[in-house]
Amino acid sequence: xxxxxxxxxxxxxxxxxLCCAIxxxxxxxKKMKMQFTTGPLLKxxxxxxxxxxxxxxxxxxxxxxxYPDIRIEGENYLPIPLYRHIASFLSMFKLVVIxxxxxxxxxxxxxxxxxxxxxxxxxxxxxxxxxxxxxLSNMIENQLMSTGAFEITFNDVPVWxxxxxxxxxxxxxxVQILDNEMKMNVHMNTRPHHS
Numbered sequence: 001x002x003x004x005x006x007x008x009x010x011x012x013x014x015x016x017x018l019c020c021a022i023x024x025x026x027x028x029x030k031k032m033k034m035q036f037t038t039g040p041l042l043k044x045x046x047x048x049x050x051x052x053x054x055x056x057x058x059x060x061x062x063x064x065x066x067y068p069d070i071r072i073e074g075e076n077y078l079p080i081p082l083y084r085h086i087a088s089f090l091s092m093f094k095l096v097v098i099x100x101x102x103x104x105x106x107x108x109x110x111x112x113x114x115x116x117x118x119x120x121x122x123x124x125x126x127x128x129x130x131x132x133x134x135x136l137s138n139m140i141e142n143q144l145m146s147t148g149a150f151e152i153t154f155n156d157v158p159v160w161x162x163x164x165x166x167x168x169x170x171x172x173x174x175v176q177i178l179d180n181e182m183k184m185n186v187h188m189n190t191r192p193h194h195s
Contacts, residue, residue, distance in 0.1 A: 039069030040185065042178070045077040045151040049142060052150050055168065062171055067178065077149035087144040094137035098130045154181045 042063065046052040056074045063072060078084065100107055101122050108115045122129030150162035152169070159177050160169045169177070 039067070039071055040155050040182070041071045041073065041153075043153045043156075044072070044074040045149055045153075046074060047147045047149045048076045049146040050148060052168075055150070059171065059174065063174070063178070066175060067182075070178075077147050077151060079145055079147050083144040087141040090137050090141050090144075094133055097133050101126055101129050101133070152177075154178065155185070157181070 044056050044059075046056050053074075060072050060074070063070060104123060106115050106119070108119065148162065150160070150168050151158070152160040152174070154177075159181060160174070162168055
């Protein structure tokens, strides 16, 4: 009787986790606004999965000291929709497989198939099987959601792309790019308009 309650509790926990994952899934989009100002807009699109949020925050601190009137925004650079959907499917499928391992149901019997050896091993080693499914699935999901992006636009004009250049800009490079862009913007705004 206690085993049935344990299985039922784990099943309820799995369903609850699945519902939370679906309801809380905002495709990883988080806007990171550091300050409200009225100057030009510098926008970063970064791969949060690779830890570029810390680099973004460091650059933001340094840039605000040098350019106090600039607006800086950052957001997660999302992978292509196919990869996002595959990662989302894997996230749900992982919970179903873990639930089936815990409950001990053989999904292959529903299709009139003999269970493969790995399934038999998983039934005999439930903890290891669940951990293996969990970690393997997470590894694949993270790989699908990682873009490696560190894209920068200044007033909606691309000024840096890690996807194209293959590396992050140094602070010196970024300051030089911004100085050039700001000089061009001042020059464009002070030109006389011809009627």
